[in-house]
Amino acid sequence: MTQLQTHNNQSWFDISVWIYGTIDYALTLALQNNSSLTIDVPAGTFIDVPDLPKNARILVALKNIPATSVSINETVYPTVGIGSMIIETNFTVR
Numbered sequence: 001m002t003q004l005q006t007h008n009n010q011s012w013f014d015i016s017v018w019i020y021g022t023i024d025y026a027l028t029l030a031l032q033n034n035s036s037l038t039i040d041v042p043a044g045t046f047i048d049v050p051d052l053p054k055n056a057r058i059l060v061a062l063k064n065i066p067a068t069s070v071s072i073n074e075t076v077y078p079t080v081g082i083g084s085m086i087i088e089t090n091f092t093v094r
Contacts, residue, residue, distance in 0.1 A: 001050050008043040014066040021055030040069045
């Protein structure tokens with residue numbers, strides 16, 4: 001078993017793809033590290049990584065470290081256009 005440090009915006013699914021090339025071990029990783037599968041792992045956390053089979057073809061093709069988690073604070077809302085309009089404020093129905 002080895003230890004790895006997590007990156008910003010990583011979920012257990014991202015970490016599983018990064019290490020093993022598949023999401024199949026996301027639950028195993030979460031349980032191994034006394035965590036829930038649905039939470040985002042804080043950046044810089046050291047996690048225990050068990051030695052499990054890897055999908056070599058995916059790992060060779062993987063050029064970047066997956067980090068797909070997005071928090072509500074990072075969501076970008078439009079400032080112009082139909083997505084920003086509020087009825088009777090800046091949108092008039094005639």
